[in-house]
Amino acid sequence: MSSKPVQESEEHLDAAAPSPNDYIAAAPRISVQAFCESEDAASAVRAAGEDRRLSKAHLTVKMGGMATAIETYHNAPTPNVILLESDGSGDILGGLDDLASVCDPGTRVIVIGNERDDVPYRELVRRGVNDYVVGPVSTIDVVRSICSLFSASEAITVGRVIAVVGAKGGVGASTVAHNVAWAIARNLKLDSVVIDLDLAFGTASLDYNQDPAQGIANAVFQPERPDSAFIDRLLAKCTDHLSLLAAPATLDRVYDFGANAFDAIFDTMRMTTPCIVLDIPHQWSAWTRRAMEGADDILIVAEPDLANLRNAKNILNVLKASRPNDRAPLYCLNQVGLPRRPEISKSSFAKTLESQPVAAIPFDSRLFGTAANNGQMIAEISKNHRTSRLFLEVAQKLTGLGETRKRSSSLLAPLMRKLGSKSA
Ligand SMILES: Nc1ncnc2c1ncn2[C@@H]1O[C@H](COP(=O)(O)OP(=O)(O)OP(=O)(O)O)[C@@H](O)[C@H]1O
Ligand SMILES: [Mg+2]
Numbered sequence: 506m507s508s509k510p511v512q513e514s515e516e517h518l519d520a521a522a523p524s525p526n527d528y529i530a531a532a533p534r535i536s537v538q539a540f541c542e543s544e545d546a547a548s549a550v551r552a553a554g555e556d557r558r559l560s561k562a563h564l565t566v567k568m569g570g571m572a573t574a575i576e577t578y579h580n581a582p583t584p585n586v587i588l589l590e591s592d593g594s595g596d597i598l599g600g601l602d603d604l605a606s607v608c609d610p611g612t613r614v615i616v617i618g619n620e621r622d623d624v625p626y627r628e629l630v631r632r633g634v635n636d637y638v639v640g641p642v643s644t645i646d647v648v649r650s651i652c653s654l655f656s657a658s659e660a661i662t663v664g665r666v667i668a669v670v671g672a673k674g675g676v677g678a679s680t681v682a683h684n685v686a687w688a689i690a691r692n693l694k695l696d697s698v699v700i701d702l703d704l705a706f707g708t709a710s711l712d713y714n715q716d717p718a719q720g721i722a723n724a725v726f727q728p729e730r731p732d733s734a735f736i737d738r739l740l741a742k743c744t745d746h747l748s749l750l751a752a753p754a755t756l757d758r759v760y761d762f763g764a765n766a767f768d769a770i771f772d773t774m775r776m777t778t779p780c781i782v783l784d785i786p787h788q789w790s791a792w793t794r795r796a797m798e799g800a801d802d803i804l805i806v807a808e809p810d811l812a813n814l815r816n817a818k819n820i821l822n823v824l825k826a827s828r829p830n831d832r833a834p835l836y837c838l839n840q841v842g843l844p845r846r847p848e849i850s851k852s853s854f855a856k857t858l859e860s861q862p863v864a865a866i867p868f869d870s871r872l873f874g875t876a877a878n879n880g881q882m883i884a885e886i887s888k889n890h891r892t893s894r895l896f897l898e899v900a901q902k903l904t905g906l907g908e909t910r911k912r913s914s915s916l917l918a919p920l921m922r923k924l925g926s927k928s929a
Contacts, residue, residue: 528801529649530656530663530775531558536584537651539566540574542592545641546617550588553647556830557799562651571600578607586613586651590640593621601632613654617642645830664775667903668800671787672807672817677839679703679784680873681806681866681899683712686782687882688893688900690747693907695780698740700750702767702796703786704760707752710741714880717741720751721770725762730769733777764791771799780904798827802903803834804863809841809848818857833860837899840868863902864895 537559541547547566554564567573571589587608591597597616604614613635618624620639629637636650656663669685671678683699690697700721701707710717719739724731740748774781783800785793797803797820805820807813817836824834836858838851855861872892876883884893901907 528663528665529558529645529652531560531772532562532652532655534561535563535586535651535655537562537564537586537588538574538577538584539564539588539590540570540577541566541568541588541590541617542570543590543640546590549642549644550647552644552829553651556644556648557828558648558652571595571597571604575600575603575607578604583607583609583612585611586615586654588615588617588647588651590617591619591622593619597622597624598628598632601629601634605632615650615654617647648830664778664781665801665904666771666775666781666783666799667802667804668783668785668797669804669806670785670793670797670820672805672813672820672836674787676787676806676808676813677866677873678787678806679708680712680877681804681837681839681896682782682784683709684882684884684896685804685900685903686780687744687747687884688897689780689782689904689906690744691884692897693900693904694746695904695906696746696778697780697782698748698750698774698778699743699782699784700770700774701752701784702793703784704752705754705756706786707754707784708877709749709784710751710754711880712877712882713741713743713747713749715741715743715749715751717749717751720749720753722753724750724770725766731773733773736770736773737777762790762792764795766792767796768799771796794823797824797834802832804899804903805834805836806839807836807854809838809850809854810846811849814849814854814857817854821858835863835902836860838862838865841865843868864899866892866895 539547539550541550547568550564550566553559554562554566567577570592572595574587574589587604601614614633615636615638616629616634617638617640626637635654638646638650669678669682686697686699689695699709701709702721704722710720720741721739723739724736736750739750741751742748771781783796785796803824805817807817821834821836838854841848841851851862851865869892872883872886872890875881876886879886883890883896887893
């Protein structure tokens, strides 16, 4: 056990509108052993082990709390993280002292406390407890507690990944991805990188009027794991805060990838880039599915017709099921109001998809055509155009930045509550 300070756990915010600080970085390849007292905590911990952010971690759960933990480590090496649930009846401090005598120095300890625990908070800190979470805990509490032990200690940027995908081909997913990324960088001042994952036909370099010699292909086809310096050299700078990892858009080779082909690139970029926007081509393959499942947020772009509605529903269902602890994917309608086209209404989309679109972007062939042919963003053509404001709104809803947020109490509230209830 080390004597690192206990971390202040974050306020649990409305799942529909995450705080910019509420993003949880995936944990590295670590071992976690949990010793629970209640079946509820045990199932929360088991479910946490299934979460995408703990997919590299090896997590086991045993019952019996502190007593079983001490007994176990008399004869076995300790893991990277021990998670202990207290049922409020035992002597936590005595137990932690005993555990310390059998624990390796590098092991981190999380205590899931009980309201009946009568333990001064500072005594837990003194015994090297790294995090104390008052039970009953939810799955996401456990995920956050474990992951934060690692992201905070390494002081790295925790970049968030936003995946943008079309419900059908040609609906304008790339156009939306590029304009939203531009708003995130320009208006919200978040350093961002767009990765054009449509290697054969991607248009990001045309849309941003760039002529990059290198890009994503150089990273994905090189045999070694790419480091930050290597990826930096592949980026084309578009604006102060926006860079592009461009697609080659050449057909001299084919672009079939395994599910994990981009993992190392995304992981490396997350360490230096606060916001990574993935322009995902409209296809359903192992690697596109994985890119969506691994993203922090997902935006589905749909035109208002039946095939888009069906496909959006299918994408939403499959991603909601595989990401039970994440905010549901967001969607926006695009090319709304194409003259003479019968369309499915916004309210029918909302009813079938069980959520409102984050925007309904009008069809405007002159505006979008001019932007595409000039290599400009919509906001560069007309900053105050209604469509430019829509892209900014989508950027705000995706990042949680720049929106007026309601906070139930002050930032220090969770810490004050803990200190208040735990101090002798
Ligand atoms: N709201 C809009 N009004 C008019 N034209 C639009 C609108 N949005 C996008 N477009 C145009 O639609 C075309 C297709 O856009 P885009 O390449 O972004 O689609 P996509 O969904 O990424 O296609 P792909 O399936 O090839 O990846 C482009 O010419 C773009 O300028
Ligand atoms: Mg595209």
